[in-house]
Amino acid sequence: MSPDQERRRGQRHAPGTPTEKPENFRQAWSRLFRYMGRYRAWFVVAVILAVMGTALTLLGPNVLSDITNIIKDGLLTGDIDLEGIAALGFWLAAIYGISAAISLVQGLIMATVAQRTAGSLREDISRKIDRVPLGYFDSAKSGDLMSRVTNDADSLGQDTNRSVSTMIVAITQFLGSLLMMMYTNLTLAGVAVGSTAFGFVLMVLIMSRSQKHFEAQQNHLGAMNGHITETYNSHSIVKSYNGDKRAKREFDQINEDLRHSGFMAMFMAGTMMPLMNFIGNFGYVMVCIVGAMMVLDGSVTIGTIVAFMIYIRLFTNPLQQMSQGLTVMQSVAAASERIFGFLDEPELEDESRKAGRIHAKGHVEFRDVRFSYVPGKEIIHGFSADIKPGQKVAIVGPTGAGKTTMVNLLMRFYEVDSGDILIDGVSVKDLTRENVHEQFCMVLQDSWLFEGSIRENLVYSREGISQERIEEVCKAVGVHHFITTLPEGYDTVIADNDTLSAGQRQQLTIARAMLDTSPMLILDEATSSVDTRTEQIIQQAMDSLARERTSFVIAHRLSTIRNSDLIIVMRNGSVVEQGTHDELLAKGGFYQDLYDSQFEETDMG
């Protein structure tokens, strides 16, 4: 598995772990900044506060140096200027206090800005999902992409906060202490910078080497993820075929690889801290030695050395923080790139200006409809049909023939390439999508239920549906009895997939659709998971439902659609025949083949 796949699974990275490089670091960050909107000003304030707070702390060593000098001056006589020290002490305490307050305010602002931004990104992602054309989700990767995007929003919230503050504080500290050192004493500043430069170079070298191991670690993590997913998902097969030895063998291999690359990465990253300490100590010692000589010379005071001892730490510490901050900022940039990549997807056209609004009787006309999912690969070649109100239309054909495509066009999930579909003489293009959807109640092949009570699942987004009506419908589809046996009845929460069988799930989605009073009905293999006997119960309910309505039925059991007013036969994505059952049989074409193959087996007896 590629590292790319691994990341999609939403791994959280260990702190300071290098992550993928964004395409354009600056662009991603400026986009994120613009997105912050009303928080932008706060963000800027936080940055300024971070600089101010840090700069203030940098004054500390200088004041301490002054205090030291006062003490030293009184050493010989024992007559120390305690008042002078008190003045400086209060002054310094005030500086520290203000600096702390500023840092705190900065931290609070940053925390709020980052988390609120992440929250509104999540919300925008969720809104966007409902606004991109459905074709977007055809590509297999969309589901993965989404999980990636939600995880991205999460890490963005934490990492923006962490990286920006760290970066700014570190840079300010680094430059500030350098400036203060130069201001205090140029020679000693030279010694400090010179003695640490070598260490910095070494550090950069190690970091670039450890990158390789971090990448290997990510790859192995991905492989681990893939293997575990596969094994756990196939648990019953692995068990009943005693395949656990093979699974374990593979697992051990990957686990060892992962341990090794993890070890290398961790070890290298682990040397950073002692190395930093050493660089700091080395600089410290050098400053002390040179400083001591200069004190003897009389060119600096002992207070200066005290100040430098602190400055040298302030100077060397930020470097590691900066390099860490940069990697985190890069992962933030990469995350925001993906999020905005999705948010920038073209949306469904805005239909707020469309005035047309109908309540149809159920007359549907297809006029020379042409359609292709992929441009240039037309799959509906000029389909025409005229369906009168109350008629029953069946769409049949082998799996993958494109039966669902017709439904997708009718519901305007997709737009036709040319030609037109009219409902009661009005082109669907002139209606809002919402209005088109109102004309149909629809049961889809995969029975979609969400975590919530059975009642919530049935009522769904509609309002004003009475309990009597719900029970009436559930009785009609033969699921009422089952629901009453559940511990909480209609309030039972559907949590995992185990409580309900596939058939019961399908019954519930049918009941959901039957609660609608729309003039037209679409059934897309609505009863495929239901056994034939239950299907008959449902069929009766549906027939009464369909009596007054125009209905479109996709079915693989031909027995259920024999009495349709129009049968549309599809094959390899095209409409090959249309007519009534008898007409099509008389024709002796593809429909007849299909029909015969279903009943052929009964000859085996």
Added chain:
Amino acid sequence: MLACAFGSLLLAIVVGLFIASMGTSVGKAMRERQFDQVEKYSSAEINRFSIYSLITRSTNDVNQVQTAFILGLMVAIRAPMMAALAIMKISSKNIGWVEVTVFCVLVMLACIGAILWFTFPRFKRIQWMNDDVNRITKEGLSGIHVVHAYNAEGYQEGKFKKANDELTGTHVSVTRAMAFLQPVMTTIMSMLGLAIYWLGAVIISEAEGLEERLIDFSDMIVFSSYAMQIIAAFMMLIIVFMILPRAMVAARRIDEVVSTQPTILDGDVVESPAGMEGRISFRNVSFRYPGAAQDALTDISFDVEKGETVAIIGSTGSGKSTLVKLIPRFYDVGSGEVVVDGVNVKDYRLDALHRKIGYVPQKAVMFQGTVASNVNYGDTEGERTEEDVRKAIEIAQGAEFVERMEGGYEGKVAEGGTNLSGGQKQRLSIARAVCRRPELYIFDDSFSALDYKTDRQLRSQLKKETAGVTTIIVAQRIGTIRDADKIVVLDEGRVAGIGKHEDLLRECEVYYQIARSQLSEEELVR
């Protein structure tokens, strides 16, 4: 002094080596323990955790703990030692300085404690809220057509917004609390430095004589250095505290996996008594899913003789699949017993029981690898030749499409078999069972993904090639099972009838109803 610094660097690197090695080994062991444990689980335990959660626990959660462990070792040993050494160095100095330092450390610990006390429970809540947000997003995605069809975009967004607002709010309060950490620590450290010098000035001014004053002065500078180290040591601990709450939650989740005992345990029978091969009996079997209000199966009894084909049929939810899952002991019966080859399934060592069975589930399972590695799978792997694999695929009606695949029998099968169609996967999954040459086939509605023609050919081939092997078929189509030696009709978890097609048509109302919904009148009469 330089030598000391360098020596400390070298030692630190060696320590880092040990820590990295220990940390990653612990991570490895945690993954392995979980993997081994999950492999022992029965379906009941897997369902209790959900697969998604088990995967997160084996990967993400282990990473969290490993990171915390490594950082913890790096810091948790080093920091207190640094602090202890520094305290030893300075404890002989002036008591005033020591008091100030101790005071600062106490204030710092109190602050860390307060922040942890506030954030820890919230971190736990965040984990749940995150699950909620992800779940709602996933739901909305998987049901995107329904959402559009019901014009339910607003409903969906409202639901999301509620969960998201909650999550964001908690995130904000936790991050804000954490924002106190840094300024508080920095201030304490800076203030301590100041206090030592200030106090120093007083001490020195009160000292008698030049020599004593000089000693106090140098003590002051040394003391401030050590005091800083003490504080720095505690500050390092903070890093651990920052990641500790999440890691602790993760560790608990891992522990749940490892300490959950499988409910289905090995027996000790390896060999079944001679002369009993291929026989299965259900004796008054009742079964209830964990947490369910009703029995899924009630008082089921029937016998299967060697070489017989027995079909199980019934409405949706009548317990057909559940029934056959009791044979390989995916679940254990509530009461009664399931007997295979004359031995209660509970008495078998699991691998010995499984060795007898060729189980084909409703939904075909594919592994990443090749066609051959998918068909030649399990503990018989080493005993089957390439020819056996070919033969098995041919019986399963898969030879044609496999030979057309790029690479043929060594052709690639993607993760989850995404490069194969449903029918193709199902045929390979059947071939896998055939290749195993079991004493007993279990087909759990395995033929429904096939078109009628293939279904028919496959079954007649299978019958020819595997004569004498006991076969249990769960099916929906009457056509698939009407020639079975025995048909068991289930209705709401009870046996509604057992017999042959013709007898059942006459005697079993439930069966007649099912048949009538599928067959034409004249066929019923026949």
